[in-house]
Amino acid sequence: MRIHFIAIGGSAMHNLAIALHKKGFQVTGSDDEVFEPSRGRLQRHGLLPASMGWHPDFVSEDIDAVILGMHARPDNPELIRAQELKLKVYSYPEYLYEQTRDKTRVVIAGSHGKTTITSMLLHVLKSLGRKFDFMVGAQIKGFDTMVELSDDSGIAIFEGDEYLSSPIDRRPKFLWYKPHIALATGVAWDHINVFPTESEYNSQFELFARTIEPDGAFIYYEKDKVLSEIAENLQEVTVIPYDEVTADTKDGNTIVESEGVKYKLGIFGHHNLQNLAGAMEVAMKIGIPKPDFLKAMTSFEGASRRLQVLAENDESKVFFDFAHAPSKVRATVTAVKDQFPGRHLLAVLELHTFSSLNKDFLSQYQGALDDADEAVVFYNPEVVKHKKLPPIDPQEVKNAFEKNGLSIFTNPTDLKQYLENIRIKESNLLLMTSGNLSGIDVQNLANKII
Template identity: 85%
Template sequence: MRIHFIAIGGSAMHNLAIALHKKGFQVTGSDDEVFEPSRGRLRKYGLLPKSMGWNPDSITADIDSVILGMHARPDNPELIRAQELNLKVYSYPEYLYEQTKNKTRIVIAGSHGKTTITSMLLHVLKSLGRKFDFMVGAQIKGFDTMVELTDESEIAIFEGDEYLSSPIDRRPKFLWYKPHIALATGVAWDHINVFPTESEYNQQFGLFAQTIEPGGSFIYYEKDKVLSEIAPQLQEINVIPYNELNAKTLDGKTLVETDEEEYELGIFGHHNLQNLAGAMEVALKIGISKPDFLKAMFSFEGASRRLQVLAENDDAKVFFDFAHAPSKVRATVAAVKDQFPDRHLLAVLELHTFSSLNKDFLPQYKGAMNAADEAVVFFNPEVVKHKKLPAIDPDDVKKAFSSNGLNVYTNPDDLKQYLEGLQIRDSNLLLMTSGNLAGIDVQNLAERIV
């Protein structure tokens, strides 16, 4: 099979390219720019384009499939040539389904927690020696790639994203997968650039539930209002609600309590205990016992940038997290404070996404950082301008967050100087961003201030 990737450098796209290369496919690709870590990983497997840019002459009739990434535009010259040649053009999620349509598909969806739950399941399955295909949205310890496709495995586990499938396919990615087992963590409005109203965003999860194969299972967090309205409407589907596992915190450690015994975990927070409960319901559906699941979870350290510990000493930790949407920020800040209630918590958030920098969406962040003892928000006005959004100012942010004493920075150098001057003792520092936090080397920063 000869496969060509248009916009091969994306985080998802380059992982799929590597997975297909490992499967024995002939893989080529193009992009107008490729950054690290994609660049180095593509080079390692001989898949990095020899030159940057789009070359329609590279699209020939002997290509079996073209996979189109979100970074490309609808008028991309390679895409136009592929369409002229009547080549099959797939979106990324459509091709994942094509590769796994004869397998049992498990899809983890939700506005928050889906990467973590997918990672939990991959960790447990690997610990127990099970074979599986997968796609997950973050790098996980013990896994070389974020995508794997094989001929031997009978199940496939996908993180189900509600964002667009491709530049020419405006449907959410998770509508392609047709799961046999679907899990939804919760629904909190996001992606305002694609779903301008909350009701339109919520509707996508109802559509997702309707794609479950007949006789399949819908596992959902029972305290979520939107999901609780969707579940009773499903026909020919097993509906399984979950809540939060019982646990206690002792000396900064989390212990899950069952009828049989206690199990120590490497993760913490109410949100993660909800994630754990959902992941366990999925595990039970594929023949993994509760004790085996919880024992395997002892060694789970989480996905990259999901409450990742960058540095620590006896009385301080620096956490790094991908949190950017209001529900994610709220849950992440609360989790750290709940786990270390006697430590001062400084929470730093970068507003970077289209939604978070939108003046109409900002009020969704009300109270999101209230659990912190000290809170800082950073945004770069140049990023706002680049996204062609109306200007916002620090007062807009302070009003939206409604947090007493909130400090707002708009200059990257000022934020860097502030963070480098910190001395944290008997404290925790939580850094949250889906961007690059003003270009700061967060690992170096964490090691120096701890």
């Protein structure tokens, strides 16, 4: 099979390209810019384009499939050439489905927690020596890539994203996968640029539930109102609600007891105990006994940038987390404060996504930082301008969060100086962003602070 990737440098795209290359496919690709870590990974496998830019002459009739990434535009010259030649053009979720048609597909969806639950399942399956295909949205310790496809596995575990499939396919990615087992963690409005109303966003999860194969299973967080209503109306599908695993916290550790056996886990927070409960339900559906699941979870260190500990000593920790949407920020802040109630918590949040920098969405953050003892919000007006959004006044941000004493930074230099001057004692620092804090080296920063 010869496969050509348009916009091969994307996070998911380059991982899929490497997975197909490992499977023995002939893979080529193009992009107008490729950054690390994609660049180095593609180079190691001989897949980095020799020159940047779009080259219609790279697209020929002998190509079996073209995979189109979100970074490309609908008027991309390579895409136009592929359409002229009547080549089959796939989005990457569509192609993942094609590669796993004959396998049991497990899809983890939700506005939050889907990467963590997917990571939990991958870790457990690998620990138990099970063979599986997968796609996950973060780097996980022990896995070289975020995508793997093979000919000899009978199961595929996919993280199900509700964002667009491709520039020419505006359906959510998770509508392609047609799961036999689907899990949904919760629904909290996001991606305002694609789903301008909350009801429109919520309806995508109903559509997702309807894609479950007959006699499949829908596993859902029972305290989520939207998911509960969806579950009530499902037919020809087994519905399985879950809450959260009961646990004790001791000396900063999470202890789960089952059938008289205690398991010390590296995860913490109510949201992660919910994630654990959901992952355990999926594991049991695919034949993994509860004791085996929990034993494997004792060595789980989490996905990259999910409450990742950058540095620590006996009295302080610096955490780094991908949290950016209101529900994720609220859950992450609460988790750190609950786990270390005696420590002062300084939470720093960067507003970076289209939704978070949109005035019409800002009010969703009300109370999201309330559990922090001290809080900072940073946003870069240049990023707002780049996203072609109306300017935001710092006071509008303060009004939206309604957090007493909230500090607002809009200048990257001022933020860097502020963070570098922090000295924490009997305190935790929580850095939250889906961006990069305007280029701050967070690991170096954490080492200095600790």
